[in-house]
Amino acid sequence: DVKVTQSSRYLVKRTGEKVFLECVQDMDHENMFWYRQDPGLGLRLIYFSYDVKMKEKGDIPEGYSVSREKKERFSLILESASTNQTSMYLCASSLQGNPTDTQYFGPGTRLTVL
């Protein structure tokens, strides 16, 4: 079974803090993704990565950065957290080059920025 884990289920931070959200997958997947989910807005892609040290912007990258130093780990960084970044953050991974495959999601991190 594919397992995608996220470092925290719930996180509370202060405005202006630097926040790290970690995601690890154990299936040697090349692709990794970060989404945020907000009520009424669905899942929106923040960043994704097709390989180690590679990253591409998604639909809403502003205010975020990412790091992928190892294949199994993809980190989302909020350089200076703001209240509008309060959200559910979801990490996903997938195998490259298999169009009929799917993305596998972690359990999510509920981030509250006060």
Place this chain on the structure above:
Amino acid sequence: DQQVKQNSPSLSVQEGRISILNCDYTNSMFDYFLWYKKYPAEGPTFLISISSIKDKNEDGRFTVFLNKSAKHLSLHIVPSQPGDSAVYFCAASDQGGSEKLVFGKGTKLTVNP
């Protein structure tokens, strides 16, 4: 510009009846479509998918129908069960299910006992 639209935020059905969740898309380059199910405080889980070369795909109680000319797909759940109560997301891709996906806003399904 919303490329994948789920126009019904919520749907309520009785146990044992059919649930029909709808999804429309605007990008004619999309060639692979997926449905994910999400329970509160959990990540989405893959439910069923369909390639644009098909118009129907079945998996047990779940069937997805694709109408390419109308750029419309639907998910049928028959019979509906209380455990199906969740948020359902429609997603589309022009590269396959493992690559970049565009998600709809979701439909919250409630199945009443």
